[in-house]
Amino acid sequence: MQNAQARIEHPRLRHCTFKWVSDDSPMLMIVGKEYFEITEDFGTREQFLTIKRYFDGRHSIAQIAERAGVDEDSVRQIAQTFDELGLLYRTRPMASVPAKAFTEQIEASCDMWGRQIGFHNLFAGLESGDLRGEVFMGMILETYHYVKAAPKHIATAIAHCDDERLVPLLSRYFTEEYNHAGMLLQSLKKMGVPKEHIKSAHPVIGTWSLINNLCEIARQDTLSYIACTTLFEARADDFEEGTESLRRAARTAGYPEACAEPLITHMRIDVEAGHVGLLDEAVGILGDIPAANAHKAVNNLHDLKHSYDQFHDGIVQYYSDIANYIPRIKVDYFSL
Template identity: 25%
Template structure:
């Protein structure tokens, strides 16, 4: 996707924005703006000024109100919005139905964008730098155990509501994902946890929320299972990066060099099965054009993206400083009252 420059056009009176993702570094002269169909370079100062008003571009405020709420000059707000309008970032009223080719292209694009964003912010990256304690490392793996255990059950929830070839694809996908939690249990055993304590632990609330949100989305639109696969499945297996990660885990956390072998065996299996390509390979099974249904599906997928980000925050919060919290997290039972 080629990076473009933004020029100016006229913006609507009550502006609302399309999905826009910004990568801004204060040390760089240019920021990167990503939309579902383009990338733009924007001066860093202009990008930072825009962020002051972005929060108020919800479609409920006039340009004058945006200027007042953000503290920017009215002419500056108009100028920024005009540039964003030219870039296609300012939202325009949609038709009741969408063009199917446009739907499929947009969903493929946004799944790639959000998947990249999740990888950039993934808590697993922090362990490579040794910035979190070992309790957070094992806590993260416990949450992966619970999530991976639940994932095929959520897919089956969607498969029960699907028909035809979509149903066949989802049933096969669920079957292929079953028992993959065993790879994580073996990894945790290699790090010193007991099998029974892993299986008897309780997921964090954010991990449970991911399962509930998946079921809600799959129930409304079974084809959204394919979007989920594009969002979360590993896309490549790079042995040199994995070797570096295992060496870092050994040096930083004292993990045996082979401790993560089961974890990465699971990743290799998923990559080999082509789960990350399920959406692209079956894009013809995306046949939703009703705008209300599309809005609901995309909103739920966006909620799931943020649920994974929330999970990283909760893992960091719960497992970094235990301060007497149970490790791993335990289920609450009536008999304990």
């Protein structure tokens, strides 16, 4: 087990995210379901974030101070404070992670990452009207491609399942998800997009990347894939806020509120099916999780979180460009 002195001399933060509304508002540090307010009594926000950048376990206090341009005592004091709050990374001998602890930690981390995904400027920009109305259409269209691909990554998980006890769970999940894209198709038709244009539409690269990452995780490791459902399946706690946000974005973009209803129905069906609880069900079958498997699942889950960021980046970038074809079309040989 790593002792306190070693943790402080080469500090590494537990995984966290930071959020603030404006330069003069408090900065929140979010770790799982815990929130910490970071004040600026000494130094600036920029200085703090520069120091935080080197809290990766690979830099000593002296190296951090030199690279961040601050004195060693200040860096050490920050490290000691984080350690007292339990915010520094701690290793310990562990052959396996207790089933209940694993599920609770994944759920807490997915709560944090899910909110971080929601901080993307795509959503704020749509509600405020800072983004073009076409970006809202693009979000629905790319979500259609994403939902349409669900059978692909679920089937990959079934084909490569590394524990036959989990096959019935994945098979049930497949039957409950395989035909949901039709609901998104109805949303797009209500927005005035011709059906033939939707059927021939080509996803943007961020969407392909997200789908392919899900397929790769499903191919590599069954536990990782099921853990990922905790991040991307609809949550009951977020349903009401999410539906109202979607309706506001539709109105602001100049589309009828009714275009959001099929997507909201899809979200409601997922919530009622309890898909966000698949991991709890799987771990109930598997029992305690070998530590190596737990580490792999967390890393794959974290990569998927960044795939969603890339997915949303792609929507904003492509559909904000007034010169781009909407929906996107394939480029064939005769296009050259």
